[in-house]
Amino acid sequence: MKRYRKIGFKLTPQRLAILDCLEGNTSHPSAEDIYRRLKKKFPTMSFATVYNTLDALTRKGEILEITIDPERKRYDPNTQPHHHLICNKCKKIVDVTINFKVTIPERFRRSFEILGNHIEFYGLCRECKKKGG
Amino acid sequence: MKRYRKIGFKLTPQRLAILDCLEGNTSHPSAEDIYRRLKKKFPTMSFATVYNTLDALTRKGEILEITIDPERKRYDPNTQPHHHLICNKCKKIVDVTINFKVTIPERFRRSFEILGNHIEFYGLCRECKKKGG
DNA sequence: ATTTTTGTTAAGAATTATTCTAATGAAGAG
DNA sequence: CTCTTCATTAGAATAATTCTTAACAAAAAT
Structure with missing residues (x-):
């Protein structure tokens, strides 16, 4: 659960929600998928926060940015090579x-x-x- | 040279220039790369023509759209599986x-x-x- | 040789995905 | 408590691409 701490960045409610949304998620969601799913719980959530967080997580190697869909970036929480x-x-x-x-x-x-x-x-x-x- | 005829669409000077630019090109250019290179010869060339032509060629299977670079689409005239x-x-x-x-x-x-x-x-x-x- | 049809082009507006900016706010260090 | 740092937000800005429209040109039909 709170193994998230080791990521080494500030755990805000928004970030936790994004992490929860990604955890074990095999649907390879796009930034918008995540945003749409989260704004129910966090109506004030901003797109910029989703992008910032995904970017931070990608740079920390916690998630992978996948470039398969020519229309948009998608993200994969499974960082094992696959x-x-x-x-x-x-x-x-x-x-x-x-x-x-x-x-x-x-x-x-x-x-x-x-x-x-x-x-x-x-x-x-x-x-x-x-x-x- | 004029094996282009078999593609089955109207061969305009602009399209020929795009085809020539692609022919044997292994640099996997983006639409903008092609546009930049062509507007020297065709100063009136429009971006839309480049996109339309690349799209038409892709649909006809004459070139491949490659989705590797997260920033933009790139095109590959080599249609053999590789x-x-x-x-x-x-x-x-x-x-x-x-x-x-x-x-x-x-x-x-x-x-x-x-x-x-x-x-x-x-x-x-x-x-x-x-x-x- | 006209007319009609069909498909092409260019310019720019529109759209979509993403990044940037500036103002605000919360949390931790002193 | 005050300062510093970093996160959040809204919205503006950017970049790639698509769409729209009008003018046009070649081919087909008359």
């Missing part, structure tokens, strides 16, 4: 916590220090497939 | 035209029809590493 499955139709994003071995040849490593990788699988989720692609 | 290497620092994107075998377990395939995948390798390019990360 991959994603994206529905081309509804843009739903599903976590794939499997470790794939993809090794890039030496010739690339000579000009680039590789620090990690991320695989996006794309396709059609069952719901969208039913409705016809 | 992967990318991104420098965390300067955001340079390099093509990796290697076929990796990444097979996702059956349990994912049951709820998702997988149509493809894209691997992003991220790290530091030589130049940025020299300057110190």
